[in-house]
Amino acid sequence: MSTVAVIAMKEVQEALRNRWVLAATLLMAGLALALTFLGSAPTGTVGVRALDVVVVSLSSLTIFLVPLIALLISHDAIVGEMERGTMLLLLSYPVARWQVVLGKFTGHLAVLAFATLLGYGAAAFALLATGARIEAASWTAFAAMVGSSVALGAVFIALGYLVSATSGSRGAAAGVCIGIWLGMVLVYDMALLGILVVDQGRTITSASLDVLLLLNPTDVYRLVNLSGFANVSAFSGMSGLAGSTRLGAPVLVAALVAWTVLPLSLAALSFGRREL
Amino acid sequence: MKIAVDIASVSKSYGAVQAVRDVSFTLRSGVVALVGHNGAGKTTLMKLMLGLIRPTAGEVRVLGENPAAGQFLARRRLGYLPENVAFNAALTGKETLAFYARLKREPVDKALTLLERVGLGSAGTRRVGTYSKGMRQRLGLAQALLGEPEVLLLDEPTTGLDPALRVQFYDIIQDLAATGATVLMSSHALSELEERTERVIIMDGGRVVVDGAIDELREIARLPVRFRVRPGPASLSLPVEFRPRAETKLDTVEFDVPALRKMEVLQSLICRDRPPTDVEVIPPSLDALYAHFLNDRGHAS
Numbered sequence: 001m002s003t004v005a006v007i008a009m010k011e012v013q014e015a016l017r018n019r020w021v022l023a024a025t026l027l028m029a030g031l032a033l034a035l036t037f038l039g040s041a042p043t044g045t046v047g048v049r050a051l052d053v054v055v056v057s058l059s060s061l062t063i064f065l066v067p068l069i070a071l072l073i074s075h076d077a078i079v080g081e082m083e084r085g086t087m088l089l090l091l092s093y094p095v096a097r098w099q100v101v102l103g104k105f106t107g108h109l110a111v112l113a114f115a116t117l118l119g120y121g122a123a124a125f126a127l128l129a130t131g132a133r134i135e136a137a138s139w140t141a142f143a144a145m146v147g148s149s150v151a152l153g154a155v156f157i158a159l160g161y162l163v164s165a166t167s168g169s170r171g172a173a174a175g176v177c178i179g180i181w182l183g184m185v186l187v188y189d190m191a192l193l194g195i196l197v198v199d200q201g202r203t204i205t206s207a208s209l210d211v212l213l214l215l216n217p218t219d220v221y222r223l224v225n226l227s228g229f230a231n232v233s234a235f236s237g238m239s240g241l242a243g244s245t246r247l248g249a250p251v252l253v254a255a256l257v258a259w260t261v262l263p264l265s266l267a268a269l270s271f272g273r274r275e276l
Numbered sequence: 277m278k279i280a281v282d283i284a285s286v287s288k289s290y291g292a293v294q295a296v297r298d299v300s301f302t303l304r305s306g307v308v309a310l311v312g313h314n315g316a317g318k319t320t321l322m323k324l325m326l327g328l329i330r331p332t333a334g335e336v337r338v339l340g341e342n343p344a345a346g347q348f349l350a351r352r353r354l355g356y357l358p359e360n361v362a363f364n365a366a367l368t369g370k371e372t373l374a375f376y377a378r379l380k381r382e383p384v385d386k387a388l389t390l391l392e393r394v395g396l397g398s399a400g401t402r403r404v405g406t407y408s409k410g411m412r413q414r415l416g417l418a419q420a421l422l423g424e425p426e427v428l429l430l431d432e433p434t435t436g437l438d439p440a441l442r443v444q445f446y447d448i449i450q451d452l453a454a455t456g457a458t459v460l461m462s463s464h465a466l467s468e469l470e471e472r473t474e475r476v477i478i479m480d481g482g483r484v485v486v487d488g489a490i491d492e493l494r495e496i497a498r499l500p501v502r503f504r505v506r507p508g509p510a511s512l513s514l515p516v517e518f519r520p521r522a523e524t525k526l527d528t529v530e531f532d533v534p535a536l537r538k539m540e541v542l543q544s545l546i547c548r549d550r551p552p553t554d555v556e557v558i559p560p561s562l563d564a565l566y567a568h569f570l571n572d573r574g575h576a577s
Contacts, residue, residue: 001378006378013371014367017366018366085360086364089361089416092351093379094381095351275330276328
């Protein structure tokens with residue numbers, strides 16, 4: 001087994017033992033099931049697009065929940081081990097520091113992917129069990145939603161590591177992570193909306209809006225899910241934005257990948273230079 | 277003999293604090309004790325050898341590699357027990373040791389036999405969070421011994437160990453040293469180290485004060501040897517210049533003799549008409565040597 005895999009396995013083992021996996025899965029499944037059944041109330045259960053409604057409500061849930069879970073498990077990863085003293089021993093082993101970062105990332109991402117797959121999968125199965133008819137296109141949209149949710153998780157795990165690698169203490173790392181969550185999930189969109197309203201399209205063109213949307217991974221995620229699929233975007237009220245943006249799926253996916261790779265590399269770099 | 281650790285005029289400062297100042301020494305196989313007050317620079321030196329920190333000046337080489345330059349293959353042949361060793365509380369002792377064995381590419385089955393060796397056999401399936409300080413220290417020792425290391429760095433290894441395990445611990449160390457391994461051990465328990473180390477490095481304020489075999493240190497220090505004599509029925513008449521010490525027990529007489537006159541005094545005691553029933557000659561302890569060298573520095577500076 002490679003060193004990265006050994007470290008990843010240990011992270012998964014610890015997450016299972018600490019009930020992190022259980023807690024995250026139950027939380028996601030519970031909220032997904034609640035949204036599936038409460039969310040279908042306005043459209044009625046006879047609609048053939050039941051799963052599309054689920055995709056819309058679950059992706060809105062993801063934008064709040066997945067970054068939060070990801071930052072919760074990742075902010076402690078490096079600075080926490082340094083404070084507890086376990087990092088000292090780990091680094092005395094034949095392990096490069098980037099292997100530690102990558103191994104932890106793989107492990108944490110596996111935990112998050114497992115929770116998302118199981119939690120959101122439960123919602124889809126519950127819908128099937130009620131006898132809803134689901135089109136192939138809806139399944140594609142659902143699969144894309146689950147996949148991009150994991151990708152969004154990867155972005156925030158990587159951001160959490162960057163904070164963890166550069167913070168002097170766990171408390172500081174937690175504080176910065178709360179700030180990142182608030183900023184990216186809540187404040188950024190409100191501010192953007194405010195600017196757009198004030199600007200009235202005078203200086204912000206559709207191209208510069210695209211750039212502004214790419215600068216926030218939660219907006220990239222929103223574009224992937226709420227405007228990428230015709231049926232879904234009709235429900236989400238994002239069809240207007242979807243029509244004006246020229247960002248295709250490849251660009252959006254590339255943006256999510258870049259948002260993961262860049263912070264993760266910076267985290268490895270900064271951790272590599274750190275003395276302990 | 278191969279040089280396992282080479283420290284060449286190494287200094288390390290943290291801002292204004294100089295933790296290590298111009299230290300040079302080489303380590304070959306055998307047990308070496310690193311002795312000094314808290315803050316003397318012992319832990320910093322070990323961290324430098326592990327490449328956890330980079331020297332401000334000078335060069336460190338461990339098993340031929342520069343540990344701070346991202347070369348880490350030598351660490352497979354290196355064992356380290358940090359002061360206040362910590363493990364993840366959620367995993368069991370077995371799981372923890374298996375994890376470290378995999379990182380060192382050691383067979384896990386063989387690694388788990390180390391648990392028996394440090395007396396943790398029955399506690400292996402318990403979570404590390406439930407372990408006492410002594411048990412954590414044993415687990416720390418087990419992981420340091422993984423893969424029969426050629427260089428073993430032990431920072432305060434015997435704190436928290438009970439006397440029985442201490443003896444066992446020193447046996448394990450001596451076995452390793454006999455196979456040609458280099459063991460560097462920092463400790464406060466000087467009296468324990470005395471019979472177990474071939475060489476002592478005394479540090480103070482980031483500098484090496486003295487470095488050598490205990491006998492050499494005794495020669496340099498020229499501390500008096502202590503005689504403890506049980507005179508028996510005859511009363512003991514001492515040469516005038518030796519005064520019995522105050523804390524002497526009822527039936528014995530203790531007095532200090534300069535090291536150079538040891539044989540002369542011994543001869544005069546034994547070649548009497550009625551020699552004493554017992555004579556003990558006690559060389560200066562490591563404690564005394566340590567105090568001597570540190571005081572010396574105090575006067576010098």
